[in-house]
Amino acid sequence: MDLELTEEQAAVRELAAGFADREIVPFAAEWDRAESIDLGIVKKLGALGFLGLTLPEEYGGSGGDHLAYCLVLEELGRGDSSVRGVVSVSLGLVAKSINAFGTEEQKRQWLPRLCSGEALACFALTEPGTGSDAANLTTRAVRDGDHWLISGSKMFITNGTWAEVALVFARTGEPGHRGVSAFLVPTDTPGFTRTPIHGKLGLRGQATAELSFDAVRVPDSARLGAEGKGFTVAMAALAKGRMSVAAGCVGIAQASLDAAVRYAGEREQFGKSIAHHQLVQELLADIAVDVAAARLLTWRVADLVDRGLPFATESSVAKLFASEAAVRSANNALQVFGGYGFIDEYPVGKYLRDARVMTLYEGTSQIHKLLIGRSLTGVNAF
Numbered sequence: 557m558d559l560e561l562t563e564e565q566a567a568v569r570e571l572a573a574g575f576a577d578r579e580i581v582p583f584a585a586e587w588d589r590a591e592s593i594d595l596g597i598v599k600k601l602g603a604l605g606f607l608g609l610t611l612p613e614e615y616g617g618s619g620g621d622h623l624a625y626c627l628v629l630e631e632l633g634r635g636d637s638s639v640r641g642v643v644s645v646s647l648g649l650v651a652k653s654i655n656a657f658g659t660e661e662q663k664r665q666w667l668p669r670l671c672s673g674e675a676l677a678c679f680a681l682t683e684p685g686t687g688s689d690a691a692n693l694t695t696r697a698v699r700d701g702d703h704w705l706i707s708g709s710k711m712f713i714t715n716g717t718w719a720e721v722a723l724v725f726a727r728t729g730e731p732g733h734r735g736v737s738a739f740l741v742p743t744d745t746p747g748f749t750r751t752p753i754h755g756k757l758g759l760r761g762q763a764t765a766e767l768s769f770d771a772v773r774v775p776d777s778a779r780l781g782a783e784g785k786g787f788t789v790a791m792a793a794l795a796k797g798r799m800s801v802a803a804g805c806v807g808i809a810q811a812s813l814d815a816a817v818r819y820a821g822e823r824e825q826f827g828k829s830i831a832h833h834q835l836v837q838e839l840l841a842d843i844a845v846d847v848a849a850a851r852l853l854t855w856r857v858a859d860l861v862d863r864g865l866p867f868a869t870e871s872s873v874a875k876l877f878a879s880e881a882a883v884r885s886a887n888n889a890l891q892v893f894g895g896y897g898f899i900d901e902y903p904v905g906k907y908l909r910d911a912r913v914m915t916l917y918e919g920t921s922q923i924h925k926l927l928i929g930r931s932l933t934g935v936n937a938f
């Protein structure tokens with residue numbers, strides 16, 4: 557079913573699959589119950605090069621192309637979406653932005669530590685009052701000599717309480733997207749507080765936090781990209797970020813398929829395994845089609861990125877389809893498990909809970925339909 561992979565891509569996929577099977581799958585249920593993954597896994601991800609994929613070796617990166625990156629994220633997502641999220645955000649949204657928009661000093665300051673897993677990063681765009689309408693954010697950065705004072709708050713920030721650096725988007729000028737700048741803010745800066753958000757439906761192993769800034773003082777050298785160009789940084793990060801969410805969704809759908817096929821072969825009803833019942837096969841076939849389609853749409857984006865071609869709309873297409881497919885697949889798998897799918901002795905309930913957020917973050921499904929519609933018609937229907 558797969559396209560032909562290069563030797564390097566096949567090797568990194570195998571490495572990630574083995575890592576997921578040994579270091580993630582056996583612990584995922586426990587981390588879900590404990591509401592935290594074991595953070596020891598971060599250094600292991602760094603040691604394998606998974607936190608530096610696609611980044612230059614001179615900054616501690618491990619090179620590789622975006623297809624290799626997607627293969628790794630799929631395998632991590634197959635193991636546990638909370639672990640996959642660590643990489644998607646710290647590497648995908650922040651380290652890659654530093655590499656693309658940072659000064660030499662910013663790259664040397666942050667990239668080696670982010671690539672090795674000595675430090676994690678978070679991406680702070682969403683606010684309590686602005687989610688989909690991110691361009692209207694109200695967190696402010698005001699000039700104070702050659703420094704900035706940042707005040708405001710951010711909501712639902714992945715890696716929030718684990719990160720040593722936050723990529724913070726704040727208003728420095730006019731209303732709308734042209735008045736936004738980006739800053740790399742160490743999380744131990746005075747005035748920066750972080751509050752964990754508990755009671756999530758899924759991604760329970762992830763540190764999701766509310767951040768608040770009370771006149772947090774950073775030097776102008778902490779600004780990432782030009783003043784007033786912060787929204788460009790955010791949108792560039794999210795365009796690729798959506799590809800990584802899509803890859804994680806393929807992982808959830810594949811895990812759902814594996815679990816459902818295994819169970820269908822074991823569980824007997826009416827004197828034969830339930831795999832013999834046509835309507836159970838229909839559920840399995842529907843999952844398999846979703847997995848294959850979501851994977852190919854995701855790989856298409858990686859291929860476009862690697863060839864230096866435009867990919868933003870294709871990234872929306874992949875993210876929209878793969879996230880909805882992950883929810884459908886986990887739900888179909890749960891149906892195959894019958895009542896046993898409803899208790900946490902089996903992993904499918906967790907797959908469904910974890911999948912559910914995928915249609916919400918990095919652009920809701922509705923927002924992606926509007927982005928795709930705008931690209932088709934030239935009409936902005938937001």
Ligand SMILES: Cc1cc2nc3c(=O)[nH]c(=O)nc-3n(C[C@H](O)[C@H](O)[C@H](O)COP(=O)(O)OP(=O)(O)OC[C@H]3O[C@@H](n4cnc5c(N)ncnc54)[C@H](O)[C@@H]3O)c2cc1C
Binds near residue numbers: 913917918922923937
């Ligand atoms: C677990 C988790 C982790 C997250 N991690 C991060 C992170 O690391 N960094 C970060 O910055 N953010 C993060 N987010 C925030 C996430 O990106 C937002 O929740 C998302 O953008 C939606 O914003 P909102 O929740 O405010 O919903 P709203 O924007 O209020 O949307 C509510 C509903 O209205 C719909 N809607 C809104 N506008 C339109 C429109 N124009 N047309 C049609 N429908 C519309 C939406 O689709 C949705 O159904 C995370 C969220 C969660 C739940």
